[in-house]
Each structure stands twice: as structure tokens, then as C-alpha cells.
Amino acid sequence: MPFIKRDANGNIVSLHATPDEAAEQLPADHPDVEHFLARNTLPTPDAYKRALADSDQNIARVTEDLIHLLVAKNLILFTELPVPVQQKLLERERLRSHLQQSEDNFLDDSELL
Template identity: 40%
Template structure:
């Protein structure tokens, strides 16, 4: 279960895999406060990037490329080691992040919209 940190008004301001301080509390991964925090954080990140239509298109396309690489690796056409080191690291980081999000919150929408539900 994730640990959360709150501000002085009791609003959730951070989610972590381990307690960040003595005041951190543990919440269920599907707690409505965690879901709302993740949705709010993702929305702010996309809005703050400026060109939202391009960002959204890029995010959707990145997922297509990831899926294509996964299919090629599963079929034995491509091995992870065929890719340059930095590309391997990025793929593994994204795979770990997606796994973490799915495991911690169980709220990742793999439907291609890039939204947290």
C-alpha cells in the first residue's frame, strides 16, 4: 500500500512507496483520495506542457511504439539487447512505472487515452 503525506490543511500532497516522514500514513491503493491526487497531478502535467494537442498525440504515439516493441520482442524479431543502452533503460523504466502504477493503484487505463481512472 502507498504512503501519503498531507499538508497542514489535511490535503494529500505526496504519494510514495515508503514513508517520506514520520507523519506519513498508509492508504489503500484504490482510496478515492489517491485516485483524485493522481488524476489531478496528471491533468496538471499535461496542461502545464503548453501544446496539449501535441502532447496528447505524442503520449498516444509513444504507447503505440512501446506496444510495437513489445510485440517484436515477444515474436523474437527483436531482442532488448539489440537496442542501444539508453533505449533499453527507457523501456525498462516505463515498463516498471506502468507495472508500479497498475500494482499500486490498479487504475491505469491502457485503453490508449493516457488517463488515470
């Protein structure tokens, strides 16, 4: 069980393996200890990789929406995009349409209203 020191507001400011004066002992799974550790733990390289991957997905969606906006405003023609880009955008649109149809069709074909 770690020994802790708190500030004037009761927040944990340090954890210790051994006791010293004014140290309080708490279980390692105490909510205050867990909160302190979560707040003071540096992100791991894997956490940065996950955050970057999430950001990549968001940027891909933003880029796709931007292309649709530019095409809708006739600022660019869809056919001006490189063929691989056109194919990828059309495939994503097809997948999204299929997913939307699946979500809309929440009844099994055998079910009646």
C-alpha cells in the first residue's frame, strides 16, 4: 500500500513506498490514488500511436468531406481527381451507403410490422 501526501485542498501530491511524517497510507486501488496516477502518468508510445491512428481516421473523413464540398461548389471536377482517388472515394461512398441501408433496415425480412 502506498503512502501519500496531500496538499491543503486534499489532493494527492506525491506517492511514497515508505512512510514519513504526515504520510497517509491508502490501498493502491483507492480512487484518489488511481486519479493521481492517471493524472501524472506520461502517455506511452503506444498511446501516441493510437491517438495518431484515430487522428488519421478523422483527417481522412475531413478530406473526404472537403472534396465533396469542392465538387458540390463546382470548384473542382470529380473527374479532375486522379483515378485511384476517384475509385477510393466511390468505394467509401458505396460502403457508407450500404451501411446506412443496413442501419435503416432494422427489421429482419421475415418480420412484419
